[in-house]
Amino acid sequence: MRAWKNTEGMKKITFRVILTAALAVFLGIGAYAGAGEKGHGHWSYEGEAGPNRWGELSPEFAVCSEGKNQSPVDIRGGAKGELKDLEFKYSDNPELDIENNGHTIKVDYREGSKVVVNGAEYGLVQFHFHSPSEHTLDGKYYDMELHLVHKNKEGKLAVVGVFMKKGEANAALDRILDNMPKKAGEKADVKAAFNASTLLPADRSAYYTYPGSLTTPPCTEGVTWLVLKNPIQLSDKQLAAYRKIMDNTNRPLQPLNERRILMKN
Numbered sequence: 001m002r003a004w005k006n007t008e009g010m011k012k013i014t015f016r017v018i019l020t021a022a023l024a025v026f027l028g029i030g031a032y033a034g035a036g037e038k039g040h041g042h043w044s045y046e047g048e049a050g051p052n053r054w055g056e057l058s059p060e061f062a063v064c065s066e067g068k069n070q071s072p073v074d075i076r077g078g079a080k081g082e083l084k085d086l087e088f089k090y091s092d093n094p095e096l097d098i099e100n101n102g103h104t105i106k107v108d109y110r111e112g113s114k115v116v117v118n119g120a121e122y123g124l125v126q127f128h129f130h131s132p133s134e135h136t137l138d139g140k141y142y143d144m145e146l147h148l149v150h151k152n153k154e155g156k157l158a159v160v161g162v163f164m165k166k167g168e169a170n171a172a173l174d175r176i177l178d179n180m181p182k183k184a185g186e187k188a189d190v191k192a193a194f195n196a197s198t199l200l201p202a203d204r205s206a207y208y209t210y211p212g213s214l215t216t217p218p219c220t221e222g223v224t225w226l227v228l229k230n231p232i233q234l235s236d237k238q239l240a241a242y243r244k245i246m247d248n249t250n251r252p253l254q255p256l257n258e259r260r261i262l263m264k265n
């Protein structure tokens with residue numbers, strides 16, 4: 001009798017375990033599929049999941065509200081630092097892999113392109129845009145900001161920020177704008193080589209640097225920011241085309257706290 005009871009008990013337990021696992025998988029898939037809309041860890045640039053709530057949305061996002069070295073910041077002045085020129089060693093990416101992830105238009109880059117920051121090499125991983133700019137220069141916002149995200153062998157990040165202002169049409173940018181997916185979650189793989197250096201200003205000698213963070217959740221700190229002083233240009237039409245898909249995608253300015261901005265010019 002006892003053995004029989006145990007077997008029945010085991011069956012019930014086994015059934016419950018399977019049911020729980022199935023439910024977890026179902027909920028997991030649901031949460032993943034809905035990541036762009038709502039649910040755990042979802043964030044946005046406005047409303048209930050907006051920037052001043054990011055820190056509360058998930059335990060992994062806590063540094064968004066508690067961190068003391070957050071980005072972006074207002075760049076004002078800047079002490080003259082012992083800084084070398086940034087060396088951009090970008091090669092052609094064989095394809096233009098563009099993604100609309102619901103927060104930005106992002107272009108992935110394959111291994112082999114680097115920026116050298118005071119002797120340290122960082123590999124280009126991806127670049128993406130914000131509109132309006134995230135950093136400000138003497139309190140002034142630019143129309144857009146390009147972020148070129150680099151990672152070194154130890155996993156440390158260095159992000160090059162490039163201000164974008166209305167002016168002449170930008171041919172390199174057109175290649176992205178003409179192909180950018182209109183809906184969140186969509187990708188476009190354009191079979192044509194692209195070199196990210198075509199998006200850099202001709203004069204890259206002057207820049208600002210400070211220790212900061214990712215400007216999107218999880219707001220991880222330990223990011224070396226390198227913001228070029230000279231902007232690139234884009235036309236009215238190009239700005240409107242980007243804003244139609246992805247507007248107001250900039251995090252508010254964060255306090256500088258104990259940090260110092262160094263300048264090279």
Ligand SMILES: [Zn+2]
Pocket residue numbers: 128129130147215
């Ligand atoms: Zn960014």
